[in-house]
Amino acid sequence: MKRLVLILALLAAPVWAVEPNEILDDPKLEERARDLSKGLRCLVCRNESIDESHADLARDLRLLVRERLVAGDSDADVIDFVVARYGEYVLLKPQTGGSNLLLWAAGPLMLLGGAALALTYVRRRSAAQPVGEVGLSDEEQARLDDILKRRRAVASCNRPDLWSDTPEHPRKGEDRERV
Amino acid sequence: MLNELGHFALILAFVVACAQSVLPMVGAYKRWPGWMAVAEPAALLQFALTLMAFAALTWAFVTSDFSLRLVWLNSHTAKPMLYKVTGVWGNHEGSMLLWVLIVTLFGAFVALLGSNLPTSLRARVLSVQGMIGAAFFAFILFTSNPFLRLEVPPFDGQDLNPLLQDPGLAFHPPFLYLGYVGLSMTFSFAVAALIEGRVDAAWGRWVRPYTLAAWMFLTIGIALGSWWAYYELGWGGFWFWDPVENASFMPWLIAAALLHSAVVVEKREALKSWTILLAIIAFGFSMIGAFITRSGVLTSVHAFATDPERGMFLLIILAVFMGGALILFAARASVMQAKGVFGVSSRESMLLVNNILLGVAAFVVFVGTIWPLVAELFFDRKLSVGAPFFDLAFTPFMVLLGLVLPVGTQMPWKRAKLGRAVAQLRLAFVVCLALAALVWAMQSGRSALGPVGMFLAAWLVAGSVVDLWSRTGRGGGRLGRLVRLPRADWGRAVAHGGLGITMAGIAGMLAWQVEDIRVVQIGESFEVAGHAYTLADVHQQDGPNYRSTFAEIEVRKDGREIAVLHPEKRFYPVASMPTTEAAIDNGVMRDIYVVIGDPQGDGGWAVRTYYKPLANWIWGGAILMAVGGGLSLSDRRYRVAAGAARRRRAPGQVAAE
Numbered sequence: 001m002k003r004l005v006l007i008l009a010l011l012a013a014p015v016w017a018v019e020p021n022e023i024l025d026d027p028k029l030e031e032r033a034r035d036l037s038k039g040l041r042c043l044v045c046r047n048e049s050i051d052e053s054h055a056d057l058a059r060d061l062r063l064l065v066r067e068r069l070v071a072g073d074s075d076a077d078v079i080d081f082v083v084a085r086y087g088e089y090v091l092l093k094p095q096t097g098g099s100n101l102l103l104w105a106a107g108p109l110m111l112l113g114g115a116a117l118a119l120t121y122v123r124r125r126s127a128a129q130p131v132g133e134v135g136l137s138d139e140e141q142a143r144l145d146d147i148l149k150r151r152r153a154v155a156s157c158n159r160p161d162l163w164s165d166t167p168e169h170p171r172k173g174e175d176r177e178r179v
Numbered sequence: 180m181l182n183e184l185g186h187f188a189l190i191l192a193f194v195v196a197c198a199q200s201v202l203p204m205v206g207a208y209k210r211w212p213g214w215m216a217v218a219e220p221a222a223l224l225q226f227a228l229t230l231m232a233f234a235a236l237t238w239a240f241v242t243s244d245f246s247l248r249l250v251w252l253n254s255h256t257a258k259p260m261l262y263k264v265t266g267v268w269g270n271h272e273g274s275m276l277l278w279v280l281i282v283t284l285f286g287a288f289v290a291l292l293g294s295n296l297p298t299s300l301r302a303r304v305l306s307v308q309g310m311i312g313a314a315f316f317a318f319i320l321f322t323s324n325p326f327l328r329l330e331v332p333p334f335d336g337q338d339l340n341p342l343l344q345d346p347g348l349a350f351h352p353p354f355l356y357l358g359y360v361g362l363s364m365t366f367s368f369a370v371a372a373l374i375e376g377r378v379d380a381a382w383g384r385w386v387r388p389y390t391l392a393a394w395m396f397l398t399i400g401i402a403l404g405s406w407w408a409y410y411e412l413g414w415g416g417f418w419f420w421d422p423v424e425n426a427s428f429m430p431w432l433i434a435a436a437l438l439h440s441a442v443v444v445e446k447r448e449a450l451k452s453w454t455i456l457l458a459i460i461a462f463g464f465s466m467i468g469a470f471i472t473r474s475g476v477l478t479s480v481h482a483f484a485t486d487p488e489r490g491m492f493l494l495i496i497l498a499v500f501m502g503g504a505l506i507l508f509a510a511r512a513s514v515m516q517a518k519g520v521f522g523v524s525s526r527e528s529m530l531l532v533n534n535i536l537l538g539v540a541a542f543v544v545f546v547g548t549i550w551p552l553v554a555e556l557f558f559d560r561k562l563s564v565g566a567p568f569f570d571l572a573f574t575p576f577m578v579l580l581g582l583v584l585p586v587g588t589q590m591p592w593k594r595a596k597l598g599r600a601v602a603q604l605r606l607a608f609v610v611c612l613a614l615a616a617l618v619w620a621m622q623s624g625r626s627a628l629g630p631v632g633m634f635l636a637a638w639l640v641a642g643s644v645v646d647l648w649s650r651t652g653r654g655g656g657r658l659g660r661l662v663r664l665p666r667a668d669w670g671r672a673v674a675h676g677g678l679g680i681t682m683a684g685i686a687g688m689l690a691w692q693v694e695d696i697r698v699v700q701i702g703e704s705f706e707v708a709g710h711a712y713t714l715a716d717v718h719q720q721d722g723p724n725y726r727s728t729f730a731e732i733e734v735r736k737d738g739r740e741i742a743v744l745h746p747e748k749r750f751y752p753v754a755s756m757p758t759t760e761a762a763i764d765n766g767v768m769r770d771i772y773v774v775i776g777d778p779q780g781d782g783g784w785a786v787r788t789y790y791k792p793l794a795n796w797i798w799g800g801a802i803l804m805a806v807g808g809g810l811s812l813s814d815r816r817y818r819v820a821a822g823a824a825r826r827r828r829a830p831g832q833v834a835a836e
Contacts, residue, residue, distance in 0.1 A: 092565025107543040
């Protein structure tokens with residue numbers, strides 16, 4: 001528990017992220033620095049970017065990013081530099097290479113798969129014969145009669161049909177129109 | 180003494196849960212009414228016993244009984260009463276007790292209100308619910324017992340984590356648990372239906388209220404958590420794609436999908452096996468959430484109680500329930516035959532599209548959340564998956580969903596003409612496009628996020644209006660008919676409109692936020708986004724259990740004072756932990772958000788100022804979604820069904836007992 005409190009104290013109460021004295025004079029560079037910081041993980045934190053974190057290490061990394069930018073590095077150069085030093089763990093947006101391809105492709109692949117499955121299902125449904133109108137078996141019919149008889153005996157109030165659909169007014173003739 | 184009574188009640192509840200999970204199931208199989216009838220009293224008794232245990236623990240917290248280890252670890256005599264009470268679930272053991280209390284609460288609901296269920300289905304539902312209860316009772320008793328005593332009670336406690344001493348977070352867990360555990364009810368219904376081998380429209384109708392309620396509570400819980408993060412963490416972020424947040428978001432997405440597919444089961448008797456599968460998966464995600472939060476497998480900002488032994492126990496529970504349910508599903512799914520026939524363009528198909536989009540979105544979040552684990556285990560790569568990934572991979576599905584949604588609500592059941600549905604929306608579409616163009620022109624040179632977000636938001640809201648209006652028929656008296664529309668229709672429109680409002684808030688805040696960080700001397704003024712700010716004063720003051728650095732900042736617009744804000748920095752000495760209390764001036768169109776930082780060398784103070792357009796729309800939309808759920812829940816067909824059950828029981832009450 002003590003350790004947990006300590007961790008929370010260090011990490012989850014970001015009293016301060018970017019300090020006023022860190023900000024670069026050139027607003028263009030500063031904006032790039034902020035954008036880059038948002039994609040870099042504070043290594044001692046739990047799932048926070050260095051832009052949000054107030055840990056000392058995050059501050060060091062922020063300063064490092066700004067140093068590289070002032071030295072004239074492009075955004076990609078800065079990222080490469082940081083990754084070379086700290087490993088790909090530092091990237092909040094994982095690279096697309098290698099096994100990570102699976103991660104990035106997961107959503108689109110799943111969408112295609114789901115769409116294909118759904119389409120086959122819908123096609124089958126639209127070609128299927130209606131089952132509901134076949135009617136009740138003798139046994140079910142007998143049970144239904146029984147229930148209806150009893151209900152009529154109990155109360156003769158005009159109860160609305162519980163199973164009715166919500167009203168769909170202006171759609172009369174929809175079925176007639178279809179070929 | 181009271182603590183021992185609570186402990187004893189908890190053990191008894193475990194025993195009752197074990198009985199409840201076995202006897203009714205056997206009874207339903209053998210058609211023994213006596214055994215089946217065990218279910219209801221057992222469910223009620225289990226709830227009463229758990230409530231007793233929970234009350235005992237609450238009493239221990241309220242009276243600061245530090246002989247209980249849990250109270251000593253998480254409370255303090257100087258803590259305000261509200262947080263003494265909410266501290267009961269501000270820790271692992273207590274929150275598990277709350278979790279299981281809600282499991283039994285839902286069981287008691289079915290026992291009380293389920294008189295219109297077929298006897299064997301009710302017995303089986305309660306039996307499965309009993310199994311879930313038993314598993315979690317065992318988890319509490321064997322790995323995280325809240326009633327453990329200390330041999331020598333200390334003089335004072337260690338205080339609750341100060342971040343949790345906040346009204347927003349105090350009520351965040353109960354709502355989340357109501358949602359998570361509400362999904363256990365749909366799970367029980369799904370498993371019971373698989374055992375019965377029967378899923379029909381009636382089943383859909385019984386399941387839907389529980390799904391709706393669970394989804395509603397999850398919406399409120401998630402919104403509360405996000406709102407808390409917004410004002411408490413000090414930079415006005417509202418969503419971080421943290422594993423624990425994702426753990427609550429995945430069940431929400433799946434519950435939303437389930438909500439819609441259950442409609443198809445209820446009205447059209449199709450998509451049955453898919454709905455059953457969703458119900459199983461939804462609760463699976465709830466339990467994965469519990470596992471992620473409590474096992475420490477995935478690092479997260481607010482994982483509490485990370486303990487491998489507990490993680491193992493939870494993993495076993497998860498494996499048994501998911502494995503069992505999925506095997507049952509594989510064996511019995513073929514029994515469920517779809518009845519409704521529908522065309523490729525129809526309401527049914529559109530709801531299927533909704534299900535695919537929500538399902539895939541949940542899957543993306545899931546893959547992103549566990550990917551660091553997978554990559555380390557199988558590919559030996561240590562990597563992170565953070566917000567930038569989710570923003571890119573998740574958002575497209577929501578954009579698609581927003582585009583399709585209004586068209587879907589215009590589609591009639593069975594067979595529809597796409598052209599006719601689109602024609603109804605033509606005017607709305609043009610208006611929304613014009614709005615987006617206007618936004619585009621006004622913000623020249625910034626990202627497309629603003630215009631696209633505004634278009635989607637307006638499209639959803641306009642779609643909801645068209646949805647309601649088109650249901651009023653033709654000719655005179657449409658307004659009157661509008662008011663008398665079924666509440667389910669209103670609920671649908673309000674919830675969908677709420678989604679639009681939330682999207683507007685997110686897009687507006689992310690696209691047009693202005694941030695300012697600077698050092699300010701006392702008395703100095705500065706300007707941010709058309710507002711003038713003056714740091715009037717900073718002084719130290721004492722709170723009940725903390726010390727505060729208390730600042731006063733005046734905000735003026737066009738020379739007129741519109742707000743005096745008091746941002747604070749608090750320090751909690753017992754936990755030796757600082758927190759930030761941002762000061763926010765809430766407005767309909769914008770929030771002004773001010774944070775006071777550290778004193779600087781030259782006597783000035785660091786001040787962060789944010790201008791956040793449309794911030795409140797995010798939570799306003801969430802509230803609307805929850806209200807929509809509530810309206811739907813109070814629809815006539817549920818009330819009438821409940822009333823019918825009551826009336827039916829009245830004459831022949833003896834037979835029922």
